[in-house]
Amino acid sequence: MFIKNSYNLICIKNSRYWLFFFTSKPNIHSHFLGINSMFRFYETTLLEQFVEDLYKKHGVLTPQQLNTEELSRRLNVWVYYSELGSEAVEIKSGLGSINIYKNQSRVRQWIDFLHELCHILRHSGDQRIMPEQYTKAQESEADNFVLYAAMPISMISQLRLPVRKNDAIHFLASIFNVPLYLAKRRLEQIQHRLCQGMLLTETVAQVEDK
Numbered sequence: 001m002f003i004k005n006s007y008n009l010i011c012i013k014n015s016r017y018w019l020f021f022f023t024s025k026p027n028i029h030s031h032f033l034g035i036n037s038m039f040r041f042y043e044t045t046l047l048e049q050f051v052e053d054l055y056k057k058h059g060v061l062t063p064q065q066l067n068t069e070e071l072s073r074r075l076n077v078w079v080y081y082s083e084l085g086s087e088a089v090e091i092k093s094g095l096g097s098i099n100i101y102k103n104q105s106r107v108r109q110w111i112d113f114l115h116e117l118c119h120i121l122r123h124s125g126d127q128r129i130m131p132e133q134y135t136k137a138q139e140s141e142a143d144n145f146v147l148y149a150a151m152p153i154s155m156i157s158q159l160r161l162p163v164r165k166n167d168a169i170h171f172l173a174s175i176f177n178v179p180l181y182l183a184k185r186r187l188e189q190i191q192h193r194l195c196q197g198m199l200l201t202e203t204v205a206q207v208e209d210k
């Protein structure tokens, strides 16, 4: 992907790198910038903002607080570990319990917890008697919720991400204690949103110029 806009910013993406160059004086003072400088172009989705507001309300502000015990305590959700599959049970409005499949890694348990937490916080109804399209929509939202809740943009934007994509993926996985595939998905999502944000800003600027 390649974008050049009126900020004289060139944005180049390949499979390994995401590069930003300012070219106000082409071929003279162009310089490299990492992704950190671009967060002002990032727009949160409604679901992502829901997570951000939830964390802010309950004082979840650092990656160290992102674990099953801390989050379940702050959100008043009961957690059980068993050999049954992971699932969420809403006991009554505002009070839920989550069963987590115990024969898996702590990292996998954390991901399962976040997925089920989304069901408790945002979904109602019994999926066993629900039309398939509703079930799919809920599952899709719960998977997106995991990305936002495991690696919140408010925390990522405070970090100094490595410039190389592969290094940034390992860095995110290490800081947030998530699998590499999830860190990769989140990083690529952020890159995509930044590009979208820049294009939108550029379009608005061009419309206002007319």
Ligand SMILES: [Zn+2]
Pocket: 115, 116, 119, 138, 139, 142
């Ligand atoms: Zn689910």
